[in-house]
Amino acid sequence: MNFPRVLPALAVVAASLVACSSAEPAAPGREQLAGQASAKPTAPAKPKPKPYTIAFGGDVHFEGILRPRLNNPRTALGPIAGVLRKADLAMINLETAITTGGTPAPGKQFTFRAPASAFTALKSAGVDVVSMANNHGMDYMDSGLEDSLAAIKKSRFPVVGIGADEAQAYKPYRRTVNGNRVSIIGATQVLDDEFIQAWTATPDKGGLASAKNETRLIKAVRQARKNSDTVIVHLHWGTEMQKCPNQAQLSLAPKLVKAGADVVVGGHAHILLGAGYLDNAYISYGLGNFVFYNSNPATTGRTGVLTLTINGRKVLKDTWTPATIQGGVPVPMTGTARTGAIADWKALRSCAGLSAER
Missing domain, CATH: 1.20.5 (Single alpha-helices involved in coiled-coils or other helix-helix interfaces)
Incomplete structure (x- = not known):
């Protein structure tokens, strides 16, 4: 080699x-x-929630001088609609049965009902959800309830506080706004004694969500808290013409806050009551009349829109847009009258035990 x-x-x-x-x-x-x-692809980061606004108006029905306004639903609520439409969400208390028939509740002095076009009018005005949990929601008893539920289903308009059974009545309205998961529950603390049993929803009977059943309402709040960023409870509560919250209100509000409510609002008294912060939550004890046939310029005719700016569980800001009821509908105030009305509204919290800031 x-x-x-x-x-x-x-x-x-x-x-x-x-x-x-x-x-x-x-x-x-x-x-x-x-x-x-x-190996799995990395999921995109969840967008950070941004503040949103929600506007609240008081009690609404379409009786008396208001009924003809439904002939043109687009303008039924008058100039206040511009304030409602500006908010990301808007809500009122619909204090009437939605029916054209039925039998009036026996012995009641005032019974309210309206045709289903009321939902069209509210939607046109920028209202996104209403509560029917109040002392007029079943004014036309069981047949009126059936008509109301049928109208809700047909219109697909969001309504809380009423249902074919307890689960439906306490079920929250849910919507995601600017990345915030918002849940709104409706219930009434005001029911005529003789109608409490007949009007209250149970597991096998339709009716209203009752705040008198505190255990059931608190359960609904806790359930909503588990998968919501903001929990709002809309209540029918208070004593007619009493400008300070009653003991039932003062007792229930902190219980709802402890259960997880971030906002508790409502009305019934026909007049405005105080609003402000209770610990880290926001409470409004009385939004007064809103679209209502009976009004006194000095008392029951004073109204407005409460707009809250919220991010998650934090209510960052409250804004009061004062109005006066004219011809049954709220007309926003201007100039020095507006300035004075805002000051008067802020002064109402002095007897409510609430703070101007968190």
Whole structure:
């Protein structure tokens, strides 16, 4: 064998093997392939919630001088609609049965009903959800309830506080606004004694969500708290013409806050009551009349829109847009009258035990 010739040839072969091993990586083993197969693409980051606004008006019905306004639903609520439409969400208390028939509740002095076009009018005015949990929601008893539920289903208009059974009556309205998961529950603390049993929803009977059943209402709040960023409870509560919250209100509000409510609002008294902060939550004890046939300019005719700016559980700001009821509908105030009305509204919290700031 000629070693001088063989050695250079072996060197060439070795060099080519080294070059191949560096240019082509070794095939992956089973463990490496399994790891690659189980890897998942990274999910995009969830957008950070941004503040949103929700506007609240008081009690609404369409009786008396208001009924003809439903002939043109687009303008039924008058100029206040502009304030409602500006908010991301808007809500009122619909204090009437939605029916054109039925039998009036026996012995009641005042019974309210309205055709289903009321929902069209509210939607046109920028209202997104209403509560029918109040002392007029079943003014036309069981047949009126059936008509109301049928109208709600047909119109697909969001309504809380009423249902074919207890679960439906306490079920919250849910909507995501600017990344915030908002839940709104409706219930009434005001029911005529003789109608409490007949009007209250149970597991096997339709009716209203009752705040008199505190245990059931608190359960609904706690359930909503589990998967919501903002929990709002809309209540029918208070004593007619009493400008300070009654003991039932003062007792229930902190219980709802403890259960997880971030906002508790409502009305019934026909006049405005105080609003402000209770710990980290926001409470409004009385929004007064809103679209209502009976009004005294100095008392029951004073109304307005409460607009809250909220981010998650924090109510960042409250804004009061004062109005006076003229011809049954709220007309926003201007100039010095507006300034004075805002000051008067802020003064109402002095007897409510609420704070101007968190």
